[in-house]
Amino acid sequence: MIQxxxxxxxxxxxxxxxxxxxxxNLEIKEGEFxxxxxxxxAGKSTLLNILGFLDDASEGEYLFLGDPVHNLNEKRKSDYHKSHIGFVFQAYHLIDELTVYENIEMPLLYRKVKSxxxxxxxxxxxxRFNIVAKKDLFPPQLSGGQQQVVGVARAIIGSPKLLLADEPTGNLHSEQSEQIMEMFTKLNEEGVTIVQVTHSEKMAAYSKRIIRLKDGALVEKDPYHAE
Structure with missing residues (x-):
């Protein structure tokens, strides 16, 4: 999927x-977590932003689904980002002036999906995420965990092939963190490829492979997970 x-x-x-x-040098297969x-x-967020078409590499090749991203124009990159990639952020990045419903709907408006x-x-x-009762509330009226659930719902509403998560549980307490990671595990079981950045070994344990960066370079494949 990614090379x-x-x-x-x-x-x-x-x-x-x-x-x-x-x-x-990294290969990510479809369906990996x-x-x-x-x-x-170490460069973790920069790597994630390059994977998500939010930043460009200075040198090198990036192949996504066989297409050379490094040769695509900005419009094609933007189209790819909207149609194939979901992003979950540590700081939620919800729009405070929009309701839960409107925040989740936002990516569909960008893609001009019919009403x-x-x-x-x-x-x-x-x-799916048991937030029907919250649909008319605004983000400041929700707990951090609830805001992140909305963030995940918004990220996956367009059925992305790739879900990128930058410290998705960084602002949450342990119970909320586990809820989000169980959500990710279920999405992965349904076929969504997930790449997350985290400082937490506990949250990393939910994934199937760990990649370690130090000073901008890959230092090792995870010694505990055999491929």
Whole structure:
């Protein structure tokens, strides 16, 4: 599904080049559930943003479903992002002025899904995540765990092939965290490919493979998970 070949990300300032990612070679197969771990500043979020078409590599090849992302124009990248990728953020990134219903509906508006179909799809998500009673509330009226559930519902409403999660449980207490990770496990069992970034070994244990980054480079495949 994903093939990264010799990916570098760097920033040039005057006579100095600062590397954020160095020579990343990585293959992610459809249906995998992968965790990216590493200390702060290791390049985890940058790698996730490149996978999600939110950032471009400075050098190297990125193949997504066989297509060379590094050669796509911005419109094609944007189309890919809308149709194939769901994002879940640590800070939820919900729009406070919109209700739960409207937040979940938002990606469908971008994709110009017809009104009747939108209603059916949002209703299905509200039902699936047991938040029908919350549909007319605004994000500030919800707990952190509830906001993240809404974030997950919004991320998957378009049936993405790839779900990217950046510290999805970073702001949650343990019970809420486990609820979100069990949700991810179920989605993965249904065929969604998931790549998450986390600092938590406990949350990483839900995934099937752990990739470790240090100073922008892959240091090891997870020693505990045999492929």
């Amino acid at each position: 990264l070949n010799n990916i570098y990300k760097y920033i040039d300032k005057r006579f100095q080049r600062t590397f954020i990612l160095k020579d990343i 992968i965790t990216i771990m590493g200390p702060s500043g 009747k179909q939108r209603k059916a799809m949002v209703a299905e998500m509200l039902d």
